[in-house]
Amino acid sequence: MREQETFGLDVAAVVRAELPSVAERTVAAIVVEVPSYAEAFRGPMGRRIENAVELALAGFLELATAIDGADASRPIAPAIEGAYALGRGEARTGRSMDALLAAYRVGARVAWRHMSGTAVAAGLSAGALARFAELVFAYIDQLSAASASGHADQLAASGRVRRRHLERLTELLVTGAPPYDLHAAAELADWTPPRTLTAVLLPEAGARDAMALLDARTLQAGEDLPGAEPSTERAVLLVPDAEGFARAALVRALSGRGAVVGPPRPWVDARSSYSRALRALQLGLEPEGEVPVDTELRLADLVLRADGEALADLRAQVLAPLDDLPPGPREKLLETLRSWLLHHGRREQVAAELYVHPQTVRYRMGQLRERFGDRLDDPQTVLALTLALGAR
Template identity: 60%
Template sequence: MADPDPIRHASRTARGAADLELGEAAMDLLRSRLVDIAENTVTAIIAEVPGYTNALAGPMGAKIEGAVQLALGGFLRLASSGDPGTPLTPALEGAYILGRGEARSGRSMDALLAAYRVGARVSWRELSGTAVEVGLSAETLAKFAELVFAYIDELSAASVAGHTDELATSGQVRQRYLQALARSLLQGDSADQLADRAERADWEPPKTLTAVILPNAHVRGVLAALDPRTLRTEDELPGLEKEDVAVLLVPDAHGPARPALLRALRGRQAWVGPDKPWTTVRTSYERVLRTRDLGLVVETSTPVDTEHHLASLVVTSDPAALEDLRARVLAPFAKLRPATAERLIETLREWLLQLGRRDEVAAALHVHPQTVRYRMGQVRELFGDLLDDPRTVLDLTIALAAEPLR
C-alpha cells in the first residue's frame, strides 16, 4: 500500500528538499564545481583532523575525494528534485561503508565526526558562495543551509552506525579467538599451536600467566584492575563441571606484581595459582584446582594463594600413599583409646613443628608446659629410640603435615 503522506515519513533532508527551489542555473553551476568542492573538502580534513593527516595521502585521498563527490552529487540530485521521495539509500549506504572502513583502519568515531564537521563547514562555504553568485534569495539560501547540514547529519549518523557495527563484529570475532586461545592454554597445547592462536587473536604474549578461579559474579569487578590482556573463559573445564565460576589467566603477575593481583582480588572468593611461562599456564591452573580440592576454608576477604600451601600440596599429591604412610608410622598409637591417641598425635605434631621447644608447643596447644612434657613422655614410651631416628622423624613429619586439612 502506498504511503498516504510521503512527506511526513521522509527523512529530514528529503522533507527540506520538497520546499527548496534552487533553479536550473544554480544547479548547473553547483554541479560544475563538485570536483573542486570535493578536493577542497579533503584538503581541509587532512589539515585539520590529526587522524587523517597521513591517512588520506596518495590513493586513499583520491578514493575519499571520489566518495565526497558522490555524496555531494547525491545531495544535489535531492535538492534539484523537490521530491521528498527521492531515495537517500545509495548515499547513506556509502556513508555506512565508510564508517566500517574507518573502524577497520583503527580510527575512532571522534576522528570520523571531526572529519564530518570540517567537511560540512567547507562544503557549505563552497556551496553557499556559488548560491550567492547566482543570486539566490536570503530565504532560499537559509533553506539551502538547513538542507546541507541535515544531509551531513544523516551521513555522519550512517557512518557512526557503520563504525559501531564494525567494532561490534570485529570485537565478537576477536573474543571468539581469545576464548579459543584460553581453552588451548588450559588444555596444554603445544607452544607452536599457542603462538598461532595468539597471533590470530591479535594478543601480545606476556612473559608469564597466572591462573585465577573465582565466581562469575565477581569477574566484572576484578577485570578493570587487571592487565587488559587478561584472558577469561567460562567454558566447562575439567574439574569445574557445572560450577558457576570463571578462569582468568592474568599476564605478568609475577614478582612485585603479585601482591597487586592479590589486592585486586581482596574481598572476593578466589583461588590464585603460581605464575608460569605463558605457554605452560596449565600447570598454574592444575595447582589451583588441587588447592581447591584440599578443602581449605575460603574467607571472602582474602583470596587463597597457592604459594602459601605448597607443603600441603606436596604431601597430598598421592592420597593413597599418604594414608599408607600414616597407617605405618602411627601404628604405635593404635593400641590406645581413640581420645588418648588423638591428644598424643596432636602433641607430637606440634612437637615436630616447633622443633621440640616445649613452651612453644604448649602455647600452640593452649596447655601447660608440664602437660606437654607428660604427653611426650608417653609418646617416647610408644616409639622408644625411633624418635631419634632421622628417617622416622621425616616420615612422622610428612604423615602429620596434612592433619589440619582432614
C-alpha cells in the same frame, strides 16, 4: 516552484555544473583544517575521495530538488552507505571519530558557502535559500550519524573477533597445545606474550571485578573450557608476569575473592600452573578467611594430599596406639605430638603454640611415650608420624 520544492531545475543545473569544483575546494579545506587527513588525500587516494565527496554532493542536490511526494531517501541512500563504510574504515585504521566529524563540519561549511553562492547567483529566492541551509546541515547530520554507526559496529565486531581469538588462545594454553600453535594464536589475537603466566581460579561472580585490578594482558577462559572441572564453577584467569613483588600484589588484589593461585610458569607452559591450581581445589585446599590459596606456600599440603587413600592408611597404621582413647583426650595428644614433631621436641615452643604450660606438654609427652615406646626415637616412625599429622 511549488512550496515543497527547494530548487528549480534551472538553478539545480547551474549548481550541478559546479560540483566538481566544490568537491575539490572541500577536499582542499579538509586537508588544511584536519591535518590527520593530509596524508590520506595525497595521490590516487585523494582523487577517489574527491569523487566520493562529489557523489555525496550530487546526492544532496537531488534531495534538495525533490518535490513533495517524491522518495527523498532514494538519492541519499548511496551517500549514507558510503558514510557508514567510511566510519568502519576509520575504526579499522585505529582512529577515533574525532577527525572524521571535524572533516564533516569543514565540508559542510565549504560546500554551503560555494553552493549557496552559485544558487543565489542563479536566482534562488531567500526563502528557498533558508530551506537549502536547513537541508545542508540536516544532511551532514545524517552522514555523521551513519559514520558513527559504522565506526561503532566495526569496533564491536572487531572486539568480538578479538575476544574469540583471546579465548581460543587461553584454551590452547590451558590444554597444553604445542608452542608453535601458541605463538600463532597469540599473533592472531594481537597479544604480546609475557615471560610467565600464573593461573588463578576464582568464583565466576567475582571474575569481572578481579579483571579490572589485574594486568591488562590477563587472559580469561571462555565458559566451555575443555578439561575444566564442571563442579567447580570457577573462572580461569592467566595473569602475566606475576612473580616476586608482583605475585604479592596479585595475592593482595585477590583478597576476599575466594581465589586459588597457581605457580608462575613460562607462558607456553601455562597448563602446568592451571593444573596445580585445579589440583589444589580438587584436594580441598580452600582460602583461609580473606587470604587466597597461594599454592607456592602450600606445597607440603599438596604433596601430602596427593593420594588421599594412602594418607588415610598411613594415619590409621601409625596412630594405632591411640585408637582406644576417647575423642577428646586423643585429640589433645595428637595436637601435642604434631607440635612436638614440628618443633623438634622444644618444650617451650610447643607450649607457646598450644597455649598450655610446659609441664602440661611434659605430662602429655609422657603419656605418648607410654603408648609409642622407643618408636618415638626411630627416624622412620618419626617420618611416618610427621607425614600423618602434617596435613591436619
